[in-house]
Amino acid sequence: MQRPGEERRPPGTLARVAVGASVGRHTDHRDSVRMASKRISQETFDAAVRENIEEFEMGPDEAVREATEQFESQGVDLSTIVKTAPRVSADGPEEPEHDVLQALDTLAVLTDGQPDLLDAQGLQLLVVTLAQGTGAANLTCTALRLVRHVCLKHEQNRQALVKAGVLPLLTGAIVQHGRCADVVREACGALRVMTLDDDIRVPFGHAHTHAKMIVQENRGLKVLIKAAEAFPDSPGILGELCNTLSRLAVRNEFCQEIVDLGGLGILVGLLADDTNHQDLMKQVLSALRAIAGNDDVKDAIVRAGGAESIVATMTRHLANPQVCEQSCAALCVLALRKPENSRVIMEGGGALAALEAMKAHPQEAGVQKQACMLIRNLVARSQAFSQPILDLGAEALISKARAAHRDCEDVAKAALRDLGCRVELCELWTGQKGNLAL
Structure with a gap:
């Protein structure tokens, strides 16, 4: 700050002094070309920024802009300088430790x-x-x-x-x-x-x-789950931890280890908390989808009330396409080769929620694809569910998804086929040579 009786210098004084010193003499317009090759150190630039903040009461971003303009106006090459504002606390600019x-x-x-x-x-x-x-x-x-x-x-x-x-x-x-x-x-x-x-x-x-x-x-799963217990009220950190668990659930035994360490209880508990943090819900659903790759874990998730919690989450966040997509994907994995799990999902309103998601997001290929796959898995080994799902309007929605999204072609046809609907299955190759010349 300016001292009593002290003359206030114009902004950029230190920048001009620093450049003059680096050149070795004062410069004028005729020296501008030669000056273009001059460089300054990072310390000199940072000192000029600090001067602007302390002496001229500029904000951090304004101080950086002023220092940059002063040096560049004198022909200094700043291509090697990191031009970032210092962190500022109540006591002023913070120096690196x-x-x-x-x-x-x-x-x-x-x-x-x-x-x-x-x-x-x-x-x-x-x-x-x-x-x-x-x-x-x-x-x-x-x-x-x-x-x-x-x-x-x-x-x-x-x-x-x-x-x-x-x-x-x-x-x-x-x-x-x-x-x-x-x-x-x-x-x-x-x-x-x-x-x-x-x-x-x-x-x-x-x-x-x-x-x-x-x-x-390196006990990665144990470390992550232990860390989650320390941040019960931090959705951002919990989302990071869930996302990381998803990336590590790459083997059957790792999925089971997450359950054994208490990770399943944390995941299902987060869904049941009825939180409005949609990014966290998306990461929790992704983690459940990942660990459900283990057939025993599928059953553990359903026994823990996971299927009902997933349906409730999708219904609550029906306007969010990412949550809908991950919800359908997680239910799809739970239903795969598991008729009993399919029954729980059906009774919990899973098919209805998936079809509502298709109605809400007709332009989202991911939602349409995962919903089609879920419907197919629900009826593949439980034909009794076909008519109730058709009564909900599934055929029209699946046909619409098939027509609108190329990525849905195969899964939509599979869903329609297993629902007992009329669908043309093209035989792409019969094993005949045809007109090909060998």
């Missing part, structure tokens, strides 16, 4: 969308920071964010970090900072990105192997 945090913050900005920038030195810094920075939540949080950035769509970085021992550090961060929402959120994101197979530059990735290592070698 130490150089490692500042470096990681800058790496995180640079690597967002550019994972190729990670080199061997940066990888080593990242692993060492996670291994030694367990006492500082903000340092851990930034390092976790950087892991996510450099591993997205980059299989080589994923495998290199796993080889360097990053997986126990990811689960360890949740254990160490289990009550810090930011750390848990970033750690979940980093764990999920390790299970992706999204790099088109490689023929196949190690997504399944990484998921196995997270669960078997």
Whole structure:
């Protein structure tokens, strides 16, 4: 702030002084071309921003814009400068805790969308920071964010970090900072990105192997479920945890382990809470769908009241296409090869809810497809349900979905066939050579 009797300098004074010093003399218009090749350090830019905030009472974003304009007007190349506003508290601008945090913050900005920038030195810094920075939540949080950035769509970085021992550090961060929402959120994101197979530059990735290592070698499922117990009133964090559980439920025994650890009770309980947080409901439904890949878990979900809770959730959030799609998908898996589960779903109004979802979202291919698959699974081994479903208007809705969405062609025909409706099944090839010349 300005002191009594002190002359107030115009904004950008420090920027001009810094550039003049870097050039070695005052400059004029004739030197502008030569100045275009001049650069400044990140510290100089940050100091100019701080001056604008402290001396001229600018807001953080305005201070950054002013500093940028001042330097660029003098021909300074800012292409290597990270132009972000500092965090501000009631006491003024907050300084980074130490150089490692500042470096990681800058790496995180640079690597967002550019994972190729990670080199061997940066990888080593990242692993060492996670291994030694367990006492500082903000340092851990930034390092976790950087892991996510450099591993997205980059299989080589994923495998290199796993080889360097990053997986126990990811689960360890949740254990160490289990009550810090930011750390848990970033750690979940980093764990999920390790299970992706999204790099088109490689023929196949190690997504399944990484998921196995997270669960078997690093107690990943237990860590996530334990963390969920610490955030009963945080829908955002619970959604992150549910999403991560979905990515790890890649084997029959992992699905069962989630049930054994109490995860099923948490998931069904969240549905039964009648919450209005639709994003959380979508993630809970996705997790139930994932673990229902195990036939024994299907029955456990139904016994726990999961089928009725899913139907109630879909009915409550009928206007949300994502919730409707995930609800139909979860019920579809529960009904697969399970006539008794189909009976529970039918008695709970599952077929009616699915058809209402089709009416509410005629342009949503995902909703239409999953609803068709659910109807087909409900009647495939329980023909007695066909007429009650037809009485609800299923044939017209399924035919409409078939005509409107190419992705629904096969599932719609299968649903109509198993409902006993007239449908043409084209025989694409009979095994005859025909006119083909060999």
